[in-house]
Amino acid sequence: MPQHIVQRYDDELKKLSTLIVQMGGLAESQLAAAVDAIVKRDSKLAEEVVQGDAKIDALRNQVDDFAIEMLARRQPMAADLRVIVAALRISSEIERIGDYAKNVGKRAVALNQAPLVRPVHAIPRMAALVQALIKDTLDAYITDDAAKADAVWARDEEVDDLYTSLFRELLTYMMEDPRSITPCTHLLFIAKNIERIGDHATNIAELIHYTVLGEMPKEDRPKGDDTAYAVVNVPGGQR
Amino acid sequence: MPQHIVQRYDDELKKLSTLIVQMGGLAESQLAAAVDAIVKRDSKLAEEVVQGDAKIDALRNQVDDFAIEMLARRQPMAADLRVIVAALRISSEIERIGDYAKNVGKRAVALNQAPLVRPVHAIPRMAALVQALIKDTLDAYITDDAAKADAVWARDEEVDDLYTSLFRELLTYMMEDPRSITPCTHLLFIAKNIERIGDHATNIAELIHYTVLGEMPKEDRPKGDDTAYAVVNVPGGQR
Numbered sequence: 111m112p113q114h115i116v117q118r119y120d121d122e123l124k125k126l127s128t129l130i131v132q133m134g135g136l137a138e139s140q141l142a143a144a145v146d147a148i149v150k151r152d153s154k155l156a157e158e159v160v161q162g163d164a165k166i167d168a169l170r171n172q173v174d175d176f177a178i179e180m181l182a183r184r185q186p187m188a189a190d191l192r193v194i195v196a197a198l199r200i201s202s203e204i205e206r207i208g209d210y211a212k213n214v215g216k217r218a219v220a221l222n223q224a225p226l227v228r229p230v231h232a233i234p235r236m237a238a239l240v241q242a243l244i245k246d247t248l249d250a251y252i253t254d255d256a257a258k259a260d261a262v263w264a265r266d267e268e269v270d271d272l273y274t275s276l277f278r279e280l281l282t283y284m285m286e287d288p289r290s291i292t293p294c295t296h297l298l299f300i301a302k303n304i305e306r307i308g309d310h311a312t313n314i315a316e317l318i319h320y321t322v323l324g325e326m327p328k329e330d331r332p333k334g335d336d337t338a339y340a341v342v343n344v345p346g347g348q349r
Numbered sequence: 350m351p352q353h354i355v356q357r358y359d360d361e362l363k364k365l366s367t368l369i370v371q372m373g374g375l376a377e378s379q380l381a382a383a384v385d386a387i388v389k390r391d392s393k394l395a396e397e398v399v400q401g402d403a404k405i406d407a408l409r410n411q412v413d414d415f416a417i418e419m420l421a422r423r424q425p426m427a428a429d430l431r432v433i434v435a436a437l438r439i440s441s442e443i444e445r446i447g448d449y450a451k452n453v454g455k456r457a458v459a460l461n462q463a464p465l466v467r468p469v470h471a472i473p474r475m476a477a478l479v480q481a482l483i484k485d486t487l488d489a490y491i492t493d494d495a496a497k498a499d500a501v502w503a504r505d506e507e508v509d510d511l512y513t514s515l516f517r518e519l520l521t522y523m524m525e526d527p528r529s530i531t532p533c534t535h536l537l538f539i540a541k542n543i544e545r546i547g548d549h550a551t552n553i554a555e556l557i558h559y560t561v562l563g564e565m566p567k568e569d570r571p572k573g574d575d576t577a578y579a580v581v582n583v584p585g586g587q588r
Contacts, residue, residue, distance in 0.1 A: 171565075178434055185424040195417055198434070202441060216577035223580050281530055288524045292581050295520060298534065299541070299577070326410075338455035338538070341462050342531050 122180055123190070126173065126197050127252060133169040133204045134248045134314075138241055140166065140211035141307060145237040147218040148230060148300070156222070159215030166208035173201040189324075196321040200251070203310045203317070207244070210303040210310075217296040217303075224293035229283055232276045233297065236304050239269050243311040250318050259318035262311060263327065269308035270335035276301050281342040305335060361419055362429070365412065365436050366491060372408040372443045373487040373553075377480055379405065379450035380546060384476040386457040387469060387539070395461070398454030405447035412440040428563075435560040439490070442549045442556070446483070449542040449549075456535040456542075463532035468522055471515045472536065475543050478508050482550040489557050498557035501550060502566065508547035509574035515540050520581040544574060 140159055147156035177197045180186070186194055221230070243262050250258035277298065284294045320326050379398055386395035416436045419425070425433055460469070482501050489497035516537065523533045559565050 178430065181420065181434070182426050182430050187421050191417065191421050195420070195437070198437065199441070202438070213577055220578050220580055281534060284523065284530050284534075285527045288527065291520055291523050291530075292579075295523075295534075295537065296577075298537070302538070338452055338535075339459050340531075341459055 119184060119190075122176075122184075123193060126176060126180070126194070129169060129173045129176065130197055130200055130204070131248050131252055133166060133173065133201060134207075134244060134251075136162075136166050136169065137204050137207040137211060138244045138248075140208055141214065141237060141244070141304070142241060144211050144214035144218060145234050147215060148221060149234055151222045151226075153219045153222045156215045156218035159218075160212055163208050163212040166205060170201045170205040174198060177201075192321050192324065196317045199317050200314050203314045207307050207310050210307050214300050214303050217300050220296050221293055221300075224296075225289065227283060227290045227293045227297065229276060229279050229294065229297055232272065232279070233300060233304070236269060236272045236276065236301060239265075239272065240304050240308045240311065243269070243308055247311045247314045247318070250315065254318075254322050256319050256322040259315040259322075260327065262315040263319075266308045266312045269305055273301050273305040273335055274337050274340075277337040277340060278342055281340075285342075358423060358429075361415075361423075362432060365415060365419070365433070368408060368412045368415065369436055369439055369443070370487050370491055372405060372412065372440060373446075373483060373490075375401075375405050375408065376443050376446040376450060377483045377487075379447055380453065380476060380483070380543070381480060383450050383453035383457060384473050386454060387460060388473055390461045390465075392458045392461045395454045395457035398457075399451050402447050402451040405444060409440045409444040413437060416440075431560050431563065435556045438556050439553050442553045446546050446549045449546050453539050453542050456539050460532055460535050460539075463535075464528065466522060466529045466532045466536065468515060468518050468533065468536055471511065471518070472539060472543070475508060475511045475515065475540060478504075478511065479543050479547045479550065482508070482547055486550045486553045486557070489554065493557075493561050495558050495561040498554040498561075499566065501554040502558075505547045505551045508544055512540050512544040512574055513576050513579075516576040516579060517581055520579075524581075 140162055143155060143162075144159045146152070147159060177194050180194055181191075184190070243265060246258060246262050249255070250262065280294045280298050280301070284291045316327055379401055382394060382401075383398045385391070386398060416433050419433055420430075423429070482504060485497060486501050488494070489501065519533045519537050519540070523530045555566055
């Protein structure tokens, strides 16, 4: 964070980053709770996640109002302007992470009404990876650590790989047992939501890189999710 | 748009909104082309959509760099500040619309390798609704028409309803014929992508409301998509 002679300005920037970290921590725990609701088949917890998203939305409004007020009042230049613009963008990314966690919560409720299917076991593993990405992103944010942010950015590929293998497993599972189609469809979307949360964590990592170094990362992120192109055949050939 | 004594400032705001409309128009035609690629089973066109997304990303960078430069140079207050902050946010929304259109393009390639499934016919209808939402949103943006923006915001419910009925149709279809599972899964995600594009159009409509009237719409948007909670049973009961 840039240093200023005016102490109050530093206090305001500090308040902005504290709100962002608070928002990010909340989004991370929303994801954790949603996945817990799946593992424990706990629909009450899942509904709490759905309701809990409003807190993230409220924080987002607080961040944005405060950032816009700072833009108007402080008329910042250069590094300060970057910090405040980045805060606006990061709050939007975290808000989406919250939306995805909320959707996982909703789908957990539906999953709990259907028979248990085996591929569900991949979800907590994928979520643990993504939670670590969020945590490290927030750490990189408070410490202005561009190298740490870049590391997060590269690690998202693991999440994509896990998602790709789960996607194929789910399709095969559905083909073998039509009764699994409803729960597996929800698992497909849950896995996709978690994969998207990983993408938003890398977007935040890019914004940290931009805030600290003044430019967006040049190279394209390695992208491991090719499922949009995937064709999975019915096991045992044509039926 | 606010009027200024300084002609150059007005020119800059005009340039900003022109870039936004150009970006939005491109996103709309990317969606149209992706859906065309599905209907005509044209993988070459689908690949063009995938490649074409880079143009939207480049425009986004142009909008953002220009908006941040204006914030630094013009130190805007009140209405001008809102216009510039809204441009930053709208460019982010359009960039995501572009990402979803690109994903539809990718999935069109996969769809073309699988047998044709009947529910594909619902996609162009859903896309036509969403394209109209994008078009009207862009019209509301250039004319500063908050009422028109609010109308878009309410109309997204139709898209959600279409998505919900397609979601159920696809699940039933998969249960009846396991060979349709791969194409129907891609259709599920295509439909979800189009539904999400509708959500982003309503987000832009909210931002227009904010720019023109100085505050975000108070009430929550009517939400018609309940598929996250959906449980669809195997036709003819347990198998």
